[in-house]
Amino acid sequence: MTQTTTPKKKLFLRSWGCQMNVYDSHRMADVLAPLGYAPVDAPEAADMVILNTCHIREKATEKLFSELGRLRVMKEARRAGGQDMLLAVAGCVAQAEGAEITARAPYVDLVLGPQSYHKLPELVARISRAAGSVVDTEFPTEEKFDHLPEASAPQGVTAFLTIQEGCDKFCAFCVVPYTRGAEYSRAPEAVLAEARRLVAQGAREITLLGQNVNAYHGADAAGAEWGLARLLEALAAIPGLLRLRYTTSHPRDMDEALIAAHRDIPAVMPFLHLPIQSGSDRVLAAMNRGHTADDYLRLVDRLREARPDLALSTDIIAGHPGETEADHQATLRLIERVGFAQAFSFKYSPRPGTPADGAAGHVDEATKDRRLQEIQSLLRAQQAAFNASKAGQMVDVLFTGPGRHPGQLSGRTPWLQPVHAIAGLELVGTVQPLRIRAGHPNSLAGELVSPPPNQEQHAA
Ligand code: 5AD
Numbered sequence: 001m002t003q004t005t006t007p008k009k010k011l012f013l014r015s016w017g018c019q020m021n022v023y024d025s026h027r028m029a030d031v032l033a034p035l036g037y038a039p040v041d042a043p044e045a046a047d048m049v050i051l052n053t054c055h056i057r058e059k060a061t062e063k064l065f066s067e068l069g070r071l072r073v074m075k076e077a078r079r080a081g082g083q084d085m086l087l088a089v090a091g092c093v094a095q096a097e098g099a100e101i102t103a104r105a106p107y108v109d110l111v112l113g114p115q116s117y118h119k120l121p122e123l124v125a126r127i128s129r130a131a132g133s134v135v136d137t138e139f140p141t142e143e144k145f146d147h148l149p150e151a152s153a154p155q156g157v158t159a160f161l162t163i164q165e166g167c168d169k170f171c172a173f174c175v176v177p178y179t180r181g182a183e184y185s186r187a188p189e190a191v192l193a194e195a196r197r198l199v200a201q202g203a204r205e206i207t208l209l210g211q212n213v214n215a216y217h218g219a220d221a222a223g224a225e226w227g228l229a230r231l232l233e234a235l236a237a238i239p240g241l242l243r244l245r246y247t248t249s250h251p252r253d254m255d256e257a258l259i260a261a262h263r264d265i266p267a268v269m270p271f272l273h274l275p276i277q278s279g280s281d282r283v284l285a286a287m288n289r290g291h292t293a294d295d296y297l298r299l300v301d302r303l304r305e306a307r308p309d310l311a312l313s314t315d316i317i318a319g320h321p322g323e324t325e326a327d328h329q330a331t332l333r334l335i336e337r338v339g340f341a342q343a344f345s346f347k348y349s350p351r352p353g354t355p356a357d358g359a360a361g362h363v364d365e366a367t368k369d370r371r372l373q374e375i376q377s378l379l380r381a382q383q384a385a386f387n388a389s390k391a392g393q394m395v396d397v398l399f400t401g402p403g404r405h406p407g408q409l410s411g412r413t414p415w416l417q418p419v420h421a422i423a424g425l426e427l428v429g430t431v432q433p434l435r436i437r438a439g440h441p442n443s444l445a446g447e448l449v450s451p452p453p454n455q456e457q458h459a460a
């Protein structure tokens, strides 16, 4: 079947949560394209709507049901007009609460977990035949990536590439090991092939994705296991690929080889997202993180020794069960010691079925709110100081696309700071040295110091 002979059907995809979900949504669109589905911007006239859910925080389930309530009205309106709207729920809420979804929202046609996306076309075909709805939230592991077609929609100058999924760490607060299943790494050859294709489509920076990305251990065709350091080295050799990043890492999986990669591979950017979650050893133990605050600080020292200009980002949870005021103070002290360039911080939110949910010592909301605010004001100040420290410096900026104002381009620094500068569109996709005029709390303003030299020197 080719797309020219297939009547176009409208697909509306809504994605919540992490970059992994955004990436998965692209892949679902890809996998449905041969069936004639093309993405649209609004659900009203869609032949199919996929809600790609996130379970990690927030009131995910309630949000989902209220969205479904609205879609039900649209579906019924279309039915009255002799058409249908297939409703699908994907992602981690689907994985965790598939049965509840079909019970509470029987008009949902399809509930599918993150391991089943490659089966979407088959499932969609089955629905057209079956009367009832279809649920597929099994964990068939290995197969998912092999059956997905190659990503077709170009992502632009900066692209994401999933190399690893799932997690075996079982942090006490986290649903990922239950919703995404066991850790699984893609074969290095498949990753390299996808990276080459992304570069051919214009990517100059690739961020490798995985829930526990630095646990990567893909086996090649000869049966040899590659760690993330070896994969980064091979990726860095792809002509045209200027910058590499990876996220999210667990401190326990930062091995020697990976630390050395930050020293030895110039394309590996000097920026690392390394969640600490808490600065208290008591809480880290309750979280089942498997390391102490001091282990983390020593790791940071080793990383900075390897790459002195390395900047760090982190995740922090405020008010994990059992967290005392002294534990909270220890978190603030750890943040002060490290000095983060950027960070994400969250109020602890119970996830049903996780050990922390059943643990003693839940912290009241008001205390969680106050602790979160204290953490965030410290982190905001650190981010502002880091950005301000770049003012007056020359910084290499990868231009990613047009800026908000005419004549402007947007870009990013090696440390993932957004930058804007007056520059011509022909510089998109190139790295240019910019003088930073100002470092604002959330972005930088830069300028080209002289007309850019022969572009070929910078475009790879
Ligand atoms: N409550 C609050 N934050 C959480 N995270 C994961 N689970 C929870 C939870 N139950 C945060 C962690 C993780 C990030 C992606 O989300 O900090 O690193």
Ligand code: SF4
Residues within 6 Å of the ligand: 167, 168, 169, 170, 171, 174, 175, 176, 177, 211, 212, 250
């Ligand atoms: Fe969740 Fe990350 Fe812990 Fe894995 S390492 S269980 S994804 S918080």
